[in-house]
Every structure is written in C-alpha cells, then in structure tokens.
Amino acid sequence: LQIVRTCRSTGIEMPDSPKFYEQARKNDTVEMVLKRIADKYDRDGIKCDLVFVALFSSEQYAQVKSCGDITFGLVTQCILPKTISDVAIKKNYSTMLNIAMKINMKIGGINTKLLDD
Numbered sequence: 001l002q003i004v005r006t007c008r009s010t011g012i013e014m015p016d017s018p019k020f021y022e023q024a025r026k027n028d029t030v031e032m033v034l035k036r037i038a039d040k041y042d043r044d045g046i047k048c049d050l051v052f053v054a055l056f057s058s059e060q061y062a063q064v065k066s067c068g069d070i071t072f073g074l075v076t077q078c079i080l081p082k083t084i085s086d087v088a089i090k091k092n093y094s095t096m097l098n099i100a101m102k103i104n105m106k107i108g109g110i111n112t113k114l115l116d117d
Contacts, residue, residue: 002087006096012104019046030063031071038072049107053078075106 007014020040024033034051041048051074053064061078068076077099086092087099101111 002091003096003099006093007100007103010097010100010104012100012107012109018052019048030060031067034064034067034072034074034076038074048074050103051076054084055080077103077106 004014004016022033022037022040037048037051051068053068053076055061055064055078058080064076064078068074079099083095083099086095104111
C-alpha cells in the first residue's frame, strides 16, 4: 500500500500488512464491526495501534469516531472513497502525506517541534 510506504518514509513504523482484516457484513452496523475488531484484539491479547476504516459516506464518520475512539478505545483513521481515489489512482502525494501526519499524531508521534532559543 502506498500509505504504508508514505508513513515509513516519514519515520512512522508500519507493518507490511494488517494483523487482521474485518469486512462489514450485509446487516452490520458500524458498532458491530468495531466491536468485532476490539474483541479480536482483546482475545488475542494484542494492543491495537490503529484501525483503518474505509467509509462509504461521510455520514458514517461520527459513528466510527463515537464507537471506535470512545466506546471501544480504538484509534481510527477514516478514509472516504474520494481520498482512496486521490491516493490509489491519482497518486496524490500531498493527500498521502496529510494522512500520514494524522496517523502519526494519533499514535503519539510529533509532527512539528519548536526550535529552542
């Protein structure tokens, strides 16, 4: 994935592939999918650093943030179809870099630092 390469180029450690992949089923709610993800990490005793969420529409964003970040304590990075298009098809580096900086901040990294006097 290009986003993984971009993150690595900015110093963010990323695995080659996700620990696991969860796809929404036909009648799933956002909460159901995120609960399965949280439960899987809990069962396996693994700390979840980040969950990428491909959204179908921006209306799902608030649900993902509420359920993921607040209810289940999952750090989430939402990606809309337009963003996926910008990254995958148009190879828009500035979009990839922006996502990488957001990810870095969410996982505790520092994007900028003031110079000492």
